[in-house]
Amino acid sequence: MSAKPVSAMRDVSSILPLTIDDACFEAGGRRLVVGARFTVPAGGLTVLLGPNGAGKSLTLRLCHGLLTPSAGSIRWAAQSGSAKRHAMVFQKPIMLRRSVAANVAHALAAAGIARAERVGRTQEALARFGLGGRADQPARLLSGGEQQRLAIARAWSLRPELLFLDEPTSQLDPAATRQIEELLAGLVAEGITVMMSTHDLGQAKRLADRVLFLHRGRLVEDADAQTFFAGPASAEARAFLAGELIW
Amino acid sequence: MDLTAIFQAAFALVVGLDPAFLAIVSLSLRVTLSAVLIAGLIGLPLGAALALARFRGRSVVIVILNALMGLPPVVAGLIVFLMLSRSGPLGSLGLLFTPTAMIVAQVLLVLPIVIALTRQTVEDLWAEYRDHLRSVGLEGMRAIPTLLFDGRFALATALLAGFGRASAEVGAVLIVGGNIAGYTRTMTTTITLETSKGDLPLALGLGLVLITLTLAINAVAFGASRIGARYAG
Amino acid sequence: MTLSKRLLLTAGFAAAFAGSAFAQTTTATPPAATAPAAAGTRFITVSSTTSTQDSGLFGHILPLFKAKTGIEVRVVSQGTGQALDTGRRGDADVVFVHAKAQEEKFVADGFGLERKAVMYNDFVLIGPKSDPAGIAGTKDIAAALLKIQEKGAAFVSRGDKSGTHAAELNLWKVAGVDLDAKKGSWYREIGQGMGAALNTAGGMSGYVLADRGTWISFKNRGDLAIAVEGDRRLFNQYGVMAVNPAKHPHVKINDGQAFVTWLTGPEGQKAIADYKIDGQQLFFPNASQAGA
Numbered sequence: 001m002s003a004k005p006v007s008a009m010r011d012v013s014s015i016l017p018l019t020i021d022d023a024c025f026e027a028g029g030r031r032l033v034v035g036a037r038f039t040v041p042a043g044g045l046t047v048l049l050g051p052n053g054a055g056k057s058l059t060l061r062l063c064h065g066l067l068t069p070s071a072g073s074i075r076w077a078a079q080s081g082s083a084k085r086h087a088m089v090f091q092k093p094i095m096l097r098r099s100v101a102a103n104v105a106h107a108l109a110a111a112g113i114a115r116a117e118r119v120g121r122t123q124e125a126l127a128r129f130g131l132g133g134r135a136d137q138p139a140r141l142l143s144g145g146e147q148q149r150l151a152i153a154r155a156w157s158l159r160p161e162l163l164f165l166d167e168p169t170s171q172l173d174p175a176a177t178r179q180i181e182e183l184l185a186g187l188v189a190e191g192i193t194v195m196m197s198t199h200d201l202g203q204a205k206r207l208a209d210r211v212l213f214l215h216r217g218r219l220v221e222d223a224d225a226q227t228f229f230a231g232p233a234s235a236e237a238r239a240f241l242a243g244e245l246i247w
Numbered sequence: 248m249d250l251t252a253i254f255q256a257a258f259a260l261v262v263g264l265d266p267a268f269l270a271i272v273s274l275s276l277r278v279t280l281s282a283v284l285i286a287g288l289i290g291l292p293l294g295a296a297l298a299l300a301r302f303r304g305r306s307v308v309i310v311i312l313n314a315l316m317g318l319p320p321v322v323a324g325l326i327v328f329l330m331l332s333r334s335g336p337l338g339s340l341g342l343l344f345t346p347t348a349m350i351v352a353q354v355l356l357v358l359p360i361v362i363a364l365t366r367q368t369v370e371d372l373w374a375e376y377r378d379h380l381r382s383v384g385l386e387g388m389r390a391i392p393t394l395l396f397d398g399r400f401a402l403a404t405a406l407l408a409g410f411g412r413a414s415a416e417v418g419a420v421l422i423v424g425g426n427i428a429g430y431t432r433t434m435t436t437t438i439t440l441e442t443s444k445g446d447l448p449l450a451l452g453l454g455l456v457l458i459t460l461t462l463a464i465n466a467v468a469f470g471a472s473r474i475g476a477r478y479a480g
Numbered sequence: 481m482t483l484s485k486r487l488l489l490t491a492g493f494a495a496a497f498a499g500s501a502f503a504q505t506t507t508a509t510p511p512a513a514t515a516p517a518a519a520g521t522r523f524i525t526v527s528s529t530t531s532t533q534d535s536g537l538f539g540h541i542l543p544l545f546k547a548k549t550g551i552e553v554r555v556v557s558q559g560t561g562q563a564l565d566t567g568r569r570g571d572a573d574v575v576f577v578h579a580k581a582q583e584e585k586f587v588a589d590g591f592g593l594e595r596k597a598v599m600y601n602d603f604v605l606i607g608p609k610s611d612p613a614g615i616a617g618t619k620d621i622a623a624a625l626l627k628i629q630e631k632g633a634a635f636v637s638r639g640d641k642s643g644t645h646a647a648e649l650n651l652w653k654v655a656g657v658d659l660d661a662k663k664g665s666w667y668r669e670i671g672q673g674m675g676a677a678l679n680t681a682g683g684m685s686g687y688v689l690a691d692r693g694t695w696i697s698f699k700n701r702g703d704l705a706i707a708v709e710g711d712r713r714l715f716n717q718y719g720v721m722a723v724n725p726a727k728h729p730h731v732k733i734n735d736g737q738a739f740v741t742w743l744t745g746p747e748g749q750k751a752i753a754d755y756k757i758d759g760q761q762l763f764f765p766n767a768s769q770a771g772a
Contacts, residue, residue: 066381087382094379097397106393110383138477158383333570333728341730343571344525344556425556427525428539443675444534445700 015076015085015161016042016193018063022072025058033058034217035072040162040195044209045188047225048197051240054214056197057091060164063195064088086162087155091170093147100142100150101126101135107154125157129183145176152183156192163187165196169203181207201241205229213237256452267429272456275433278346278420279413282353286361287406289354294365295391298373309366315359320352324419327352331423344425349433352419357409364405368398400472407468414461523552524735527564527572529643530673531601532718533557535693535762541751545742551735559642559673567591570728573736576743578643578691578718592721593737596744597772599752599763601693603647603714606678607633607707608685621711622655629657632666634686638677639669647716648689654713678704691716693762717772718763720744743767 018040025033033055040046040063048056061067062074064086096103104122113121126132129149134142139150148168155163165184169177184207188194198204204211204225211228213221215236221228232238260268297308329335331343331351342348372394373380380390395402417435424431426440434457441450532538533555542553556566560577567575568591575592577583586592605624607616613633615624628635638645652659659667670680674694681688682702690698695706708714720743722736742748749765756762766772 064382066378084384088378090378094376096376096379096393107383110380110385110393333730335569338570339730344554425525425554427554427556430554440534440675442679443530443673444694445675445678445698447700 013078014042015078016040017077018162019075020063023062023069023074024071025062025067026070032217033062036219038212038219038222040193042193045184045194045207046210046212047204047208048212048214049204050214051199055217056214057166060166060197064164085160086164087158087160088164089151089155089168091167093151095139095147098139099136100131100139103139103150104154104157108157111158121157125153129153145172145179148172148180160192162193162195167197252448253451253455256448257455260452260456270429271432271434271437274346278349278433279353279410281350282357282413283406283410286354286357286409290358290361291365291395291402292391294362295369295395296388297362298366298369299387299390312359312363316363318356318359320356320416321418323355324352324422327355327423343423344427344431346431348423349420349431352423353413356416356419357413360409360412361405364408365402368401369394372398400476403468403472407465411461521552522550522735523554524573524732524739525554525556526574526576527556527558527566528576529560529563529578530557531644531691531694532576534675535697537693537755537763540755544751545739549738551738553739559640560646561641567723570723570731572723573731574720574722574739576720578716579646580717580719583719583721587721591724591727593724595719595721596740597767597769598718598720598743599765600715600717601691601763603689603716604692604695604706605687605708606681606690606695606704607687608703609705610685611707616707618708619710621651621708621713624708625651625655626657628687629662634684635667636677636681636686636688637667637669639671644674644689644691651713696757696760696762
């Protein structure tokens with residue numbers, strides 16, 4: 001069993017870059033995402049930054065396919081075939097009422113992985129994220145940090161090229177948050193492209209290679225992290241960085 | 248009639264292990280458990296499908312199902328009776344006054360309960376799991392096995408509710424079974440018969456046995472689901 | 481490890497129900513469509529009255545019949561009207577009831593073959609020991625009923641179109657009481673069987689017409705006792721007839737006819753006479769009596 005999921009994928013052509021072209025999303029007559037236009041090339045960690053209600057989570061869901069854009073398009077460089085090669089981790093970890101190992105095995109089964117292969121890949125994922133000793137425990141009895149780690153392990157076991165995370169640490173204490181951040185850095189080092197949302201400025205500074213700054217459903221700024229934090233081009237981003245709460 | 252007589256009657260029934268009595272108990276359990284099993288096999292997937300499906304008139308279906316949970320057993324019995332009577336549409340099957348007819352009638356009683364409670368359970372669970380299941384590609388009806396499995400403890404309660412309704416009812420099995428001695432006589436129809444014969448201690452003694460059995464089955468199911476829940480979180 | 485646990489759980493779920501329930505059912509329920517015989521059991525279905533059932537007569541005579549012929553008799557006991565309906569719909573092979581006029585109509589309409597007299601018992605008027613109508617110990621049923629109506633004493637009627645109900649209505653007619661005009665709160669129709677009527681009469685200290693067989697075997701007598709008995713007009717004749725295969729081709733005419741023949745023959749008649757509770761004979765065979 002290879003510990004390099006991405007390289008294992010490379011026999012097929014990559015699904016990246018992901019191209020978002022003028023994507024909009026409406027609900028209840030309100031436009032919540034307006035004309036998003038960006039691409040996600042392979043590699044690195046992209047942070048969707050912005051205050052609450054900026055449309056970060058919706059944008060991630062549009063990209064992952066949980067939502068369908070009301071206008072515009074979302075295109076992958078290559079059709080990913082039967083199994084999609086991108087996965088998602090949610091703000092509040094969704095734990096099935098099963099053991100830790102069964103949570104991973106279930107996702108693998110859903111992806112069509114054969115039973116014999118699931119066992120090994122489950123063990124591999126749990127070991128990789130320090131949950132090997134917890135395999136037989138009920139997932140819902142793990143601590144918040146452990147649950148989020150399991151959610152990431154579960155997503156990782158699917159060997160995604162691109163991993164979406166929606167505010168993965170917003171419900172965690174500082175220690176658990178740091179642990180998750182280290183894990184994410186490790187994923188990027190491993191070659192997985194990561195795209196996450198956060199409203200935590202410090203986290204964005206620590207992790208981001210690139211920042212997409214959103215405000216009221218619009219993509220206001222798309223810049224590499226250093227440039228963005230050194231001097232954002234837009235007034236909204238400047239106000240946000242200055243800690244003036246905007247919405 | 249006093250309490251001692253009732254308990255004596257109940258005690259004599261149980262300790263005596265009278266074959267006729269045992270046959271009645273085993274028929275009762277057989278009919279009721281079969282009905283619950285069949286209703287479960289049909290109702291669990293159907294209830295889950297109803298929880299996930301969106302179609303015109305869905306709320307009407309839900310209201311009707313909820314109302315059917317209160318279907319009077321006699322009416323269910325009458326419907327099955329009219330269907331299975333030799334002069335009815337399914338008369339050629341020759342099923343009237345057989346245990347099978349009783350099972351069919353009880354399935355009719357239990358099914359709405361199982362479907363309605365399953366729908367509720369699965370809908371709640373779907374609200375919680377939805378994002379993750381869709382993320383891993385389990386959309387629509389493909390999500391049903393996961394939801395049923397993860398709702399297993401709540402669903403066991405739904406089946407128990409169905410079991411309670413079926414084991415307690417007398418109207419439907421009396422009409423379609425005919426209360427034939429040694430063939431379609433269940434605990435509840437025996438209780439009715441003994442009441443009509445004025446043997447109230449025996450009737451109540453039987454009632455006591457029925458309650459005890461129901462209690463035992465519920466206790467075992469409750470214990471099993473508690474232990475299971477501890478392992479599943 | 482976890483997978484096997486999950487399997488175990490699922491299997492346990494299924495086994496809990498299937499093991500005890502389904503497996504047995506499939507073997508014990510009639511598999512064939514046209515010949516619903518439970519695993520080769522030879523049986524007929526007889527629709528009969530609650531009085532024959534509640535009195536325990538069937539429990540005595542049916543094992544004798546089965547020992548002799550190997551035919552199991554499955555008795556569905558209902559009120560006479562309902563029992564005849566069951567035969568009319570073809571849901572029984574033989575009808576064994578007690579309401580001569582209705583039986584003759586059943587045969588005349590082509591639903592039954594020849595009606596044969598089997599036995600009789602008699603009705604008794606049961607009432608509370610306090611005897612509010614003052615009729616205890618009298619012999620004239622017509623006079624007694626008239627008194628009940630005049631005094632407005634509580635009277636419980638089966639009200640279920642049973643043979644006993646039919647007999648009761650007939651006796652009111654004989655007593656010259658126009659029920660439709662005189663019906664009041666004193667006259668309570670309960671629409672249930674004999675035992676239930678007796679329980680109700682006991683509960684409300686009312687009078688009730690009952691067949692002697694049910695009365696003798698009835699255990700919850702409480703304050704009730706026989707008020708009127710012995711009037712010839714209280715005799716209660718039972719008849720038996722096989723359902724006509726011309727109307728319902730599926731009926732088991734041979735086995736059904738065998739039961740009718742046995743019941744009205746010497747062995748069946750003796751079995752009926754032999755049935756006693758506390759030394760009292762409940763039914764009096766009279767198949768050979770002309771016009772019964």
